[in-house]
Amino acid sequence: MASKGDGTRHPINDLRSALERLRHHPGQLIETDVPIDPDGELAGVYRRVGAGGTVERPTRIGPAMIFNNVKGYPGSRVLVGLVASRKRVGIMFDTPPDELTRKIFDAINHGMSPIDVGPEEAKCQEVIYRATDPDFDMRKILPAPTNTDEDAGPYFCMGLVLASDPELGTNVTIHRLCVQDKDRMTIFFAPGRHIDAFRQRAEAKGESLKVTINMGLDPAIHIGAEFEAPTTPLGYDELRMAGGIRQEPVKLVDGVSVAAKAIAYAEVVIEGEILPDVREEEDQNTHTGHAMPEFPGYDGDANPSLPVIKVTAITTRKNPILQTLVGPGEEHVSLAGLPTEGSIYNALNDAMPGFVTGVYAHSAGGGKFLSILQCKKTNSFDDGRIRQAALLAFGVYSELKNLILIDEDVDIFDTDDVLWAMTTRMQGDTDIITIPAVSGHVLDPSQNPDYNPRLPAKGTTAKTIFDATVPFHLKDKFERAHFRDIDPRPYAPELNLEYPV
Structure with a gap:
């Protein structure tokens, strides 16, 4: 348990104790007493404050928000966006954001x-x-x-x-x-x-x-x-x-x-x-x-x-x-995506211990449709194993539609880095694998015979693997440019940059 100087961190066992935890972390929770109508206004406000996800632009990832003055409902309050941020979930789960998959994995087994x-x-x-x-x-x-x-x-x-x-x-x-x-x-x-x-x-x-x-x-x-x-x-x-x-x-x-x-x-x-x-x-x-x-x-x-x-x-x-x-927002990504990650990681760790190093259910898929799988190749046989891992992931989570495979040197949470890997480590005619007419999710409007007559029913889809990993025998040809690791904090203290000690 953290010291009081770091913000008192009492155990969380209900919503109010979770909110109290967030109050010790600036920028994670705001409240307003300005009157708000729950009919359309509340969601319209939060769209611009912190909804994120697949919400119509402009939107952003921002703080959770409590509306204390709901028109027509004296004494009632409305909270939105509690888990609409991976960082915020980490605060409430006592876990760094990039380790939440393993936290969920541990929960499955305990x-x-x-x-x-x-x-x-x-x-x-x-x-x-x-x-x-x-x-x-x-x-x-x-x-x-x-x-x-x-x-x-x-x-x-x-x-x-x-x-x-x-x-x-x-x-x-x-x-x-x-x-x-x-x-x-x-x-x-x-x-x-x-x-x-x-x-x-x-x-x-x-x-x-x-x-x-x-x-x-x-x-x-x-x-x-x-x-x-x-x-x-x-x-x-x-x-x-x-x-x-x-x-x-x-x-x-x-x-x-x-x-x-x-x-x-x-x-x-x-x-x-x-x-x-x-x-x-x-x-x-x-x-x-x-x-x-x-x-x-x-x-x-x-x-x-x-x-x-x-x-x-x-x-x-x-x-x-x-x-x-707010329906399509980042909150759904956390709610659905973290269990997706934990389930896939759990199954692949059982089948291929140590091979999978990370799973991320991307915001663009609402936590369900798009995942990124990071694996550690140690020999040429692993070029096939990583695609087998993708097939297992589809079996574990049936609503998953698209899966991107990346190497260990790519930041799984950085979309620009993932797209860089897809751009420089993938050829469409050899590294894109499709599996036609598999069960998916009825809320994807493209999963419909009207969109693709080859689909047998609504809620079925073609599933796609994008292999953006380097073939093992070419690994030395794809090594990233390396820079000196210099502590930047003395040079730009106003940026409050983090640096490992």
């Missing part, structure tokens, strides 16, 4: 199951609103934002849905939740999501699926929840990942209105049930034809038939902080 606690520890239940109250209206309780004027409606963008199946276990995932009425939301499931499998099993029996939607969390919980199969198979409780990151179990409490668990230290919990055999239009109140901005940078299409969550209660902490994100 997970800790959540534990149950009693209502006396349920910070999330300090204030309770029950849907049986005749005045209940979640639209007046929680300031769900809209991102753009084309959104189907207000969305909870950082709602961690928690549900259990009596035979398969417990699962947590983040889904698109559109507020439709005072006590109804639609929920969008991308194909293959585990909670959707739970829902289908319940629906086949004519039963609803009881859920809690948890918001305002320790960032380790949100990032841990984004792991996918095969790293986390059906029924695996992703809350174990957060326990592995913190080396402390996540605490759960019984819901007040449904037979489902809630995260005890959440800022906000919505309790409810996914109704069997009920479907509604996502844009029923606006008819825009659009849903909301998704991580690839485009507005998703409004779905004409989605499952419905009937809300039974809302519980909050006092003066709660509702957490949201």
Whole structure:
């Protein structure tokens, strides 16, 4: 634990302790009391402050931001951008940004199951609103934002849905939740999501699926929840990942209105049930034809038939902080990308110990579609091994679309350096490998037979390997120019440059 002179670093176990950590790091968190409308204004402001990612330009990577004066919602605050920076995630995970992949790798192998606690520890239940109250209206309780004027409606963008199946276990995932009425939301499931499998099993029996939607969390919980199969198979409780990151179990409490668990230290919990055999239009109140901005940078299409969550209660902490994100921003890159990196690194380290030295899920792919793989070649056989590593990566993370292979002397996090390697160490006719018609992700608009008639269905894609590594027998022909390593600090102290001691 750091000294007080370095900023008191108490353990992080909820959102408020994470924010307190950031307050000791200048430039990582700002607050404003200027009134803000959650309908379009909040996202419009943060686009220019710190959204980054694939957001429409101009945008930038900047601080997280708390809006303390939300129009129409006295006492409520909205936080955006908590993990919209790799450096910020490193601060909250006690890890340098370039070592986060290994931090996540360690969490995979040292997970800790959540534990149950009693209502006396349920910070999330300090204030309770029950849907049986005749005045209940979640639209007046929680300031769900809209991102753009084309959104189907207000969305909870950082709602961690928690549900259990009596035979398969417990699962947590983040889904698109559109507020439709005072006590109804639609929920969008991308194909293959585990909670959707739970829902289908319940629906086949004519039963609803009881859920809690948890918001305002320790960032380790949100990032841990984004792991996918095969790293986390059906029924695996992703809350174990957060326990592995913190080396402390996540605490759960019984819901007040449904037979489902809630995260005890959440800022906000919505309790409810996914109704069997009920479907509604996502844009029923606006008819825009659009849903909301998704991580690839485009507005998703409004779905004409989605499952419905009937809300039974809302519980909050006092003066709660509702957490949201700007859909295509850097926040999604951290949420999806760090688990992508950890999953790929874990699998390749098992298959080829020591060969893979780095994995980076690039911002341009929203943390899902584009990754960079760095390997250490020691002989000519490794020219083939590195391409085998790429194939394994596609098998580990099915939504990955493009993969760039680089050598150890290229900075995996520096896009200019990666493009330099692609420019000087790659020939298109020998070093680009495509794999046609493989399962991908439905939110990429190019993954559609309308775009490429050779694709069998929406959500299938050609996957591409860009081998920007030097053939081993030519390694001495591609050695970079070397410069003297001189400490620059005495010559430019005003730049506050770092130099290893």
